[in-house]
Amino acid sequence: MDMLIIIQMILASIGGAVLYTLIGIAPGTDETAVLAPVTIALALTGISPYVILAFFISAIVAKKLTDSIPVAIAGIPGGVMAAPMVEHAMVLKSYGLPDVSIKKMSSGSVIGTIISIPASFLIANLILPYADRISQYAGLIFFLGAVFLALMTKNKVLSLAIIIPFALLIQGLRHLYWGLDIIPDDSTVFISFFLGITIGPIAFKLFELLNKEYRSNQPRLGNKEITFKESEKEKGIPNPFKILTKKESATSALGSFIGSVTFFLSPVGMTVFLGEFLTRHVKDPVQRASRAISTMDGLTNASYISGTLIPLIAIGLPLSPMAIGPAAGLFNAPPVFTPEHNIHHLLSMGEIMTATIIGAVIALLITFYVTIKYASQICAFVFKYIPHEALIGLFAGLVVMLAYMDAGWLNIFGTILVALVSGLLHKNGVNYGVLFMILYAAPWLLGVLS
């Protein structure tokens, strides 16, 4: 690795951090929708794999740091991952403390990053000897993950009952596309179904609004009243360990470590489960909420980083929800990267570590500083000038385009179908985690059942 490559990695990390600081703030930006296409596009341009990895790590760290801002201020999830935090952030907001939420969440993110990088290398080394066997059982692992997460949801019976039907819907559409020769036999549709699940609740609501009777029963609203406190100017360089109490640091470190170990499970599902589990005993609502959001933010960050790094280092196949979604471009961006020839094969473990550390450190330096210092200014800007309609529109635009990219016109409607079913299930207590796991497990599950 020579100086030139290192300078390129640093520049790419700065670019990634700046770009995804802005994207992260925009509410409703789905991680897969904003990360996967850009990573794939970069890979296809033939940039050095070191640079792509540094860019990607910087981008996820920055994105995870800033997607907590819309949650704290408006209760709008800045991405799927931020959705579980909304409830707790709303508690803090109702006490007039959105800036506290932002600081706690960003500090949790920092802890998550710091814990998960060494943890990922450790875990990757531990599973390296079993890598071949693990990749044989990927389908089974995802299926068991779906069952496990189903048992954690509000509506356990429905979550379990839906596993096979939902897998049928996914595989049914894929086989239809293969049968109609819309996509070649050796490729599959993934990203658009993933996004379909993601936009499920919103798509379902839009379709409900098409019903006149439903529309007239909806509460009619005026402008949304938003009150927020202008926070005190933060002096000097913010220190995450001072922002968090000892207990908060400890729980988010613990959560981050567990999040790294369970890298192969759905990050959203684990965030909901562990975030609630580790903070259930705290009585005071404000303390409980701030403990929960710092833990959850650390955990999401950790599961994202480890979900990318562990499969990348140990196996070279996208064997985690993160690797198969937002990080897909590092594993599979044909013709540059294929499952047999990707960053896992091109870079040594030391090189992966160097690129990761460069990306993470740069993103933390730039984004943590900006988030803590200017959170309320950034929020004021977003609220004043960015209409919610434009964000939903942008999101819809990306989903439709990616659906078309995956499998043409027909798949736009296929994705709507997946979205409507997911939205209906989500409304009835089946969480995203279960649906994502089913999506990953579907080919194996139906292979076993048929």
Add this chain to the structure above:
Amino acid sequence: MKEEDKGYVDIWGDNVKIKDLGISMILCIGLALGGYILAPDNSTQPLLFGLSGGVLGFIISSIIIKPKRNITKVKGDD
């Protein structure tokens, strides 16, 4: 806090005017998909054109649509 009735609905945690949402969705979907389909033939460019189209739609929507929020700032001392 009194909310006057302007016929907005709550979608995904914020108030939205259905007509404006329609405009923004048509713009963003049209430009993103249009950019992707009309981009010159090349393995990477359709994606970049599509993404730029989506972002362009987003910017136009942000300019022509007013956010439905009333912001009250409070000084941070209790």
